[in-house]
Amino acid sequence: MTVETVSNLLVAAWLLPVAGFTLVILFGRLFRDHEKPAWFTVLVMGTSFVLSAIALWQYMANGMEPYCDPWPWLAIGEGKFLEVGPYVDEVSVLLMAMVTLISTLVHIYSVGYMHGDPRKSRFMAYMQLFTFSMLTIVIANSLIQLFVGWELVGLTSYLLIGFWYEKRGPQLASKKAFVMNRIGDTGFLIGMGIVFFKFGGDLVLRSAEPGLGIFGTMAANGMNPLDLSSADQWWLTIAGIGLFCGAMGKSAQFPLHTWLPDAMEGPTPVSSIVHSATMVAAGVYLSARIFPILTPGAHLFISTIGLITLVLAAVIACAQTDIKRVLAYSTLSQLGYMILAVGVGAYTFALFHLITHAFFKCCLFQCSGSVIHACHHEQEMPKYGGLMRKMPLTAIAFAISTLAIAGAAIPYTEYALSGFYSKDGIIAGAINYGEAFGRNGMSWGSLFYWGPVIIAYVTPFYMMRAFVLTFLGKPRDKHIHDHAHEAPWTMWAPQLVLALFAIIIGWPMFRVGASIHATAPTMLTHDAAGQEHLTMMSQGFDAHTEMAHGFHLTHGFLLHGFAWIIPMVLAAVIYWNGFAITSRIFGLPVLKQLHWLVYNKFGFDGLYDTIFVALCKIVAKLAAWFDRMVVDGLVNLCGWLGKNIGFAVGGFDDQVVDGAVRGTGRSAVKLGGVFHFVQGGNLRVYVLILLAVGLAGLAVVVIPLALGWAEPAAASTAATATISALTQ
Template sequence: MTRGIFSQVRDADNNYELTVPDGMVRAAAYEMVQEVAIDHRNNSDPLAAESEIESRVEAYRAEHYGYWLLVIAGVGIFCGCVGKSAQFPLHVWLPDAMEGPTPVSALVHSATMVAAGVYLAGRFYPFFTPEVRLVIAYTGAITLFLAATIAITATDIKRVLAYSTVSQLGYMMLSLGVGGWVAGLFHLITHAFFKSLLFLCSGSVIHACHTNEMPKMGGLLKKMPWTGWTMFVGCLAIIGAGLPPIFAFWPFGFGLSGFYSKDSIIAQAFSFWKQNPTHGMILFFAAAGGASITAFYMFRLWFMTFVGPPRDHHIHEHAHESPRIMYVPLTILAFFAIVIGWTLTGVWSVTDLFEQARWPGEAGAGVLLPTLVYPNEHASHESDVHLVAGLTAFSTALGGFLLATVFYGLRWLNPAEVRQQFAPVYTFLLNKWYFDELYDFLFVRPLHFVSGIVAWFDKQMIDGLIHSLARWTRGVADIDDLIDRYFVDGFVNLFAAWTWSLGNSLRGLQTGKLRQYVMLIVIGTVALTIIINFASAG
């Protein structure tokens, strides 16, 4: 019976430990397998070589043959996830895809399509080696930080949410990369609700203002209370608003849905840091810093849109609350953005559902990186780890919120002065780290250059050859036309003229007079008789 992929990589007989499949071991030990086959080429038993190779596979595996292939396969699978979930360096497409209607963005670009890459990484998780998971972790960390910093300077309300989506997808990948399988997929669920809410709220705002630019908005909360307060709930959910265990009456704190999922990710990052000081420190601070930046740019968005004096009085005068068919879904999503992460013992728990689906076995230690150790995800639930993670998540989110409040809510500080003081940094972030220019230089321009050469070769060489053949063919056809017209047709026409002339000459004999015909018959008969008699006499 053919074994499935999972059973080949994590065999129950091996306690579900990560194992290089036999096929990869044989492929990596190709030369030794060939030597065994050559030694048995004169053996009468055709299965002897196969039996000896099979007996040596474990020895080859013990020498880590095929491990590199398993690493390459894992990275290859993850590359598909990178493109699908807009991870660095293939993150540039998602913000440009936000030009569609906001309901499409709410469904496709926050809860389904772009989440497919995270889902694939989660489903394929048991096959990833520790080295591959580290690649996933660093890719997620870079993505979440890069996208969050770009969102700070964006002024298009949907583009802010687009880069927020990229950043949150990076959070999920970071969680998977540091061993937080449940935490990463848990954040995938909570993110679907509050990001869909935020996109639909932005659509409601755009519907009322007929513009995407936040600098033209302001003071909309009184005119759009349903949209404003539901979007406020979405902003609280995405920053992980809540009370850590030290302040709350629940052992794991109390807050909105994003509080629990983001807290789980930071707790797993902290647990990973305890086992891997170098890598863990970088990844932990990336997660914590990203949480703070997220809180800043989300409440920057909310304050610029709904609070403060109107910046464009024409837009403000014509702004209005969206109809019931638009704001009722917002209230439903706001409700789930609050409660979807709650654990109601015996009733509902997303994390319990994921625990039931958890794959057996542990990540183990790395082979190419022997010091890389992955802690059990349940270790992040210990009180000392969770306390640190909860306080970190709370303090970073609070810091980002307060900073946004000072700049855009209370307006005690002028953002324009900060932009002027840090002009190079602001320009760098406003231009999205110059990735568009970099990719234009590295890929677009070379592609245009090569395409220009190919187009020139096509026009000048291939088309030139075809045009020359066409002209030569036309010349031959003209000569053939002359031959056909003056020789072939001339001979035929001349023969036809002769025939016509002869026919006209003979037509005079056809008078239609019976006596003349009888006379000619008689003359002919007499002539034939004379000729025959002369011939007989001779």
């Protein structure tokens, strides 16, 4: 099988979900039973996964080289086009297989979870479109194609988070996610514009022709990354940070992080796929793809954002009582790890952790959904307890995924769950990055490795806390416990499959991490500029020797330090009896205030509502007033003037112009009436007229003579004329 065939398989796997979406939207209503369209979407996603798996197997087994097949899309000048098309390398084939597999399992899970929902087929169609959108990002050959998928992900997440639009919570959550992602996307557009206009007018991530692509274009225009002027370096820094702002929105990084916990208002299948294989993963994927254009300044910015997010979210997760919100802040913290990895230069481990995290986080959300489904949609962990006896399969899957996210390993051995391998590589990269600062006299650089190391202990604590409060101990709500039951097979079967992958996906025999790490020299380009840039990025520490040394140091530190055991045991001891111990601890005045602050997420939502939302409302009110009083006022004034001028013109036309016409008509009618009277055919009228004329003629003759006004001859002449007229 050739790499072109692999590319065609991936294109088919990419387009199948959008075909399924179209068919279900158009014809899903023809079925009275929503189960048939739902299972059809499962079949479509399963087929897409099979095609992706075949492509992955063939690509890896045959040691194929990266390949792209650009298609001209939009003309942007004479002989120049914006190109789209598939981009095939180790990362894209791995992520295509991962996304389609997890989406297939989530589709199966949704069949059971959404049972009885009157809009189930529409929900499944939205899930198909959501998957297609993410696959568009994964397979994209250019930033413009990636941006199309990027915006589609934003649209479909809005539809899915707000799927239960009858409720106030999903309405607000979907709008919040949409708006905050648009803020990040503004930076994305700015960064893309700088790359396009300042650095060669090309957005292709990789071209089939050597020397093209982002850095290839820079080299073709004489802008070698190693020889950039300070001005060009500044522009490249702004471009990198701008593109990363898009990732900040999608991956919910500080300070654009508040939308992700609120997204829990949507159906749990949405949470499981958003937090694992699609939306939040897109930001990490973008950050890794743009790695070669990141300057040291951009690296520092990215690593700082990742560090703040991973620490902040982990602390907040320790105080949450809603099971889905604990997992949401856990996702934020793990995304912080991935973004930190990109910032410190260990972006291959960021992608590795992206894949391992997708499996155990999807499993955790599905388990939480099963618990919520079994407990009459109750999400508060204080009302759980002792559910392992009622839901053993769900408890086992949750426990395995908890160990995986905690980075569990068997002490003094090389056997571990998937999260250990990927997270340990990130910590190793952070240690090397911090040490590079230390060698240059900047001791604060140690924060970049102490932060992730400390949170490596916090993660097992809050995850074990959630497991103990939910599945262990005594039931704290008898009604909920008595009615709890294991989920149907469509819900627990995907959980067990995900739990299995959470165990094995990081094992060296599967070469997931090694395959991603092998893309380091060829992630974005194969040209000389890309190679030189990788050399530049490794300055300050050897990218192979020191990274490996740091990895082994951390490897031994975390294994022999029992990093995952100690916090888990501590959480089990504290929360075995519910909140009995913590209620006394946090009853102390100072700790009570601290707990309140952490429980309320450090007040970010309130702060944003007070400053930004309130400011937006004020601006909106001012704009509404301006629109109503000024814009509409001018329009209304013009309308009033037009109306009154029209009335005046209408009055003149009616009274003068039409009045003259009507007066002439009335006069003609009256005159016609007179003549009609004369010529009416009545004999008496004729006699009367003759008599009147005769009298008038007589008066004309007699009266002037009597008064001496006329001579007799003249009178005789007049009389003669009158008599002649009457006798004619």
